[in-house]
Amino acid sequence: MEANIKERIKKLLALGKSPNPNEANYAILKAKKLMVEYKLTERELLRFDEKPIKVDSDIYYTTRREHWMTGLADVISENNCCVFYMITPPGTQRHYIIFHGYEEDALICNSIFAYAVDCVRSQLKAIKKAMKLDEKSNAIINEACETYGKGFYEGLDDAYTVQVFEHQEWGLVMTVPPEVKEILIPMEQTQHKEKNHEEEHYSFYAQGYREGKVFTALDKLETVKSEVM
Structure with a gap:
């Protein structure tokens, strides 16, 4: 049913380019009415013949370190119409x-x-260096790094929330399409249990949160998007 509706809307939008103004206006109004009725966006219509793909980031975390990556991947994918999984x-x-x-x-x-991983790792490198000079144990250093990473992606998540609130017209455009989510249905997502080190390393959490919240500055995001378009 939805495929037929999408095809019908695309034909109406094509008629909207008719040299006959009455025919063009009627076609566009009819197309817009159907798009509202079926909650479709022009972006989805352009994807009518497109299928979701997978993109391997070539970035990994290990059983022992950098578990913050899953939180970061979750926040970024959810706010960019994608899902993520691990292999x-x-x-x-x-x-x-x-x-x-x-x-x-x-x-x-x-x-x-x-880009976000590079930013986080750059800060973690400085954190590790300073903590080693203070003769902190590897376990304590790892906890501090995980706490910073968690602060970063939670700050980033809040920044995205603010963006959506300020641009409510984005609406359905920022929603993860059902056909994209489908890939996760047969999967058992690997979930790691995060340890709460915020109280012990609050300064690192706060630093990560601040830096994550400003990460979505338009100049940074526009630079990233222009590189893939």
Whole structure:
């Protein structure tokens, strides 16, 4: 049914380019009415013949370190019309992040994720260096790094929430399409249990939160999006 409606709307939009103004206006109004009725966007119509794809980020976290990556991937994918999952090659402890969505969305999502990971790792490198000078144990350093990472993606999540609130006209455009979500149905998503180190390393959480919240500055996101378009 939906496929037939989409085809009908596309034909009406094509008639909207008719040299006959009455015919064109009627076709456009009819198309818009159907789009509202069936909650479809022009973006979805352009994807009528397109299928979701997977994009391998080539970025991984391990069983022991960088678990914050799953939270980061979740926030970025959800706000860029994609989903993510992990694959673990046999015999390894490396969990690779995979994005799934329509091509443009998945490529943008992957680029933003790679850029965000670089930003987080750059800060973690400085944190580790300072903590080693203070002769902190590896366990304490790892906890501090995980806490910073968690703060970063939670700050980023709040920043996206603010953006959506300020641009409510985005509406359905920012929603993950059902056909993209379908890939997760047969999967058992690997979930790691996060340990709460916020009280012990609150300063690192706060730093990560602040930096995550400003990460979505338009100049950064526009730079990333222009690279994949």
